[in-house]
Structures are given as C-alpha cells and as structure tokens.
Amino acid sequence: MQGATSVTDKLLAALALYGLPVLCAVILVASIGVPLLPVSLMLVVAGSLAKQGHPALSTLLISGTATAILGDHIAYGLGRWGGRRLVDRVTLKIGGDDKIRKAEDLSRRWGAVGIFFSRWLVTELCPWISMASGLTRYPYGRFLFLVVSGEVIWVSMYVLLGYLSSFQIQYVAVLIGYQGRVVMALLVALLLIWRVISYFRQRSPAESITSDLP
Numbered sequence: 001m002q003g004a005t006s007v008t009d010k011l012l013a014a015l016a017l018y019g020l021p022v023l024c025a026v027i028l029v030a031s032i033g034v035p036l037l038p039v040s041l042m043l044v045v046a047g048s049l050a051k052q053g054h055p056a057l058s059t060l061l062i063s064g065t066a067t068a069i070l071g072d073h074i075a076y077g078l079g080r081w082g083g084r085r086l087v088d089r090v091t092l093k094i095g096g097d098d099k100i101r102k103a104e105d106l107s108r109r110w111g112a113v114g115i116f117f118s119r120w121l122v123t124e125l126c127p128w129i130s131m132a133s134g135l136t137r138y139p140y141g142r143f144l145f146l147v148v149s150g151e152v153i154w155v156s157m158y159v160l161l162g163y164l165s166s167f168q169i170q171y172v173a174v175l176i177g178y179q180g181r182v183v184m185a186l187l188v189a190l191l192l193i194w195r196v197i198s199y200f201r202q203r204s205p206a207e208s209i210t211s212d213l214p
Contacts, residue, residue, distance in 0.1 A: 007036060007037070007038075008038045008041065011026060011037070011038065011042060012038075012041075012042065012045055015042055015045055015046060015049075016045075016049070019046075019049070019054060019055060020046070020055045020059070020060065020063055023042055023043070023046050023060075023063075023064065024063055024064070024067040026039055026042055027039055027064060027067045027068050027071060028067050028070060028071045028074075029071075030071070030127070031067075031068055031070075031071020031072055031074070031075060031126065031127055031130070032071055032074050032075050032078075032090075032094075032127055033075065033090070033091070033094050033127035033128065033131070034094055035094065039123070040123065040154075040158050043064060043155060043158035043159050043162065044158050044159070044161055044162035044165075045162060046060055046064070046159060046162065047060070047158065047159035047160060047161060047162025047163040047164075048162040048163065048165065049162075050159070050162075050163055051162075051163050057159070057163060060159055061155060061156060061159055064155040064159065065148075065151050065152055065155045065156075068119075068151040068154065068155060069147055069148055069151050071127070072119075072126070072130045072147040072151070073147075075127045075130035075131045075134070076130045076131070076133055076134040076140075076143060077134060078090060078131055078134060079130070079131040079132060079133065079134025079135040079136075080133075080134030080135070080137060081134070082134075083135075084135065087100060087131055087135060090131075091131075099125070099128045100128050100131055100132060102128070103125060103128035103129050103131065103132040104132040104135060104136065106125070106129065106132070107129055107132040107133055107136055107138065108136060111138070112142060112146055114129055115129055115130075115133060115138070115143060115146040115147065115150070116146045116149065116150045117150070118150070119146070119147060119149075119150025119151050119153065119154050120150050120151070120153045120154035120157060123154065130147070
C-alpha cells in the first residue's frame with residue numbers, strides 16, 4: 001500500500017510539473033495493462049489544473065481521449081495480430097495472466113456490453129478486455145465505436161469532475177472510491193430489469209394465453 005501511495009505522489013508531482021505529456025504517457029501505458037497507476041485520479045487533478053488554464057480544457061479532453069483510444073488499439077492489436085504467444089509474454093512481464101483468461105470469458109459472454117463498460121466503469125479490466133477482444137477477433141468496427149464512446153465518457157467524467165470541483169481534490173479522491181461501487185450496483189439492477197423484460201418479450205402471445213388457462 002505504501003509503495004502504491006509513493007507512486008501516486010510521484011506521478012501527481014510530475015503531472016503538476018510537466019503537465020499534459022505526463023498524463024498522456026500514464027494513460028497510454030495503463031491502457032496496455034501496466035498496473036497500480038492512478039489514472040482516474042490524475043485526470044481529476046488535470047481537470048483542476050485546467051481550471052487555471054494549464055492546459056486548456058479542450059486540449060486536455062481531446063488529448064486524453066485520443067491517448068486512451070490509442071492505448072486500446074495497441075492492446076487490441078497485441079491480441080489480434082500478436083496472438084496468444086505474444087499476449088502471454090506481455091502478461092507474464094506486467095502481470096495479469098489470470099485477468100486475461102477472465103477477460104476472454106467476459107468478452108465472449110458480454111461482448112459489446114463488456115467492452116463499453118470496461119472503458120469508464122470497471123476500468124481495471126479495460127486493457128485485458130481489449131486484448132481479449134483482439135484474441136477472439138471481435139469485429140474492429142464495433143470495437144472502435146465502443147472504445148471511442150466509452151473513452152469519451154471516462155475522460156470527460158473525471159476531467160470535468162476536477163474542473164468543477166476546483167481545488168477540493170482530497171474530497172474528490174474519496175468520491176472516486178464510492179462512485180464505482182454505486183454505479184456498479186445500479187448497473188446490476190438495470191441488467192436484472194432488462195433480463196426480466198426480455199424474458200416476457202420472448203414469450204409469444206399464444207404461450208401467454210395457454211399459460212393463463214386453468
């Protein structure tokens with residue numbers, strides 16, 4: 001825990017000193033699967049810095065989103081064109097062999113839903129879902145649409161949170177911890193409701209009438 005805190009402090013200090021290049025570099029390597037990088041918190045801090053005009057808010061949003069999408073493509077390419085051997089070598093070096101297996105199962109089971117929500121909700125699975133999408137040869141056109149829409153939400157959400165909260169970063173950091181749990185609970189509830197509605201829609205009128213007869 002102390003090591004992770006030290007990394008966070010150093011990265012935030014580098015962000016304050018060097019600005020956008022540090023943020024983009026961290027987003028890129030985190031999108032490929034390097035663990036223990038506080039990317040969401042850095043986006044919040046960058047948004048707070050953008051309030052002072054360094055960098056401009058529009059530049060921050062565009063650069064952050066473009067870098068995240070680039071990282072998604074690198075991870076996807078490792079899986080699709082590098083194949084199982086290259087993915088195994090990468091995950092062996094950065095860790096995450098068990099995560100890539102789980103991500104493959106999740107990718108096959110949930111498809112577009114898993115790709116979209118891993119961009120901005122369950123972000124720790126984002127690189128593994130991208131690699132798994134490449135391994136399973138998920139259609140590139142759909143992948144592109146999902147990652148672009150998801151990354152726009154992710155970057156905008158945290159940058160604007162920092163921009164609007166100004167300098168109250170300590171409170172925002174606590175909020176980030178609770179936000180994921182609350183949204184996940186809401187997502188599970190929505191999925192259950194969607195499944196119940198789908199079940200009744202699949203029942204034909206004839207079946208409904210028959211089942212209602214004594």
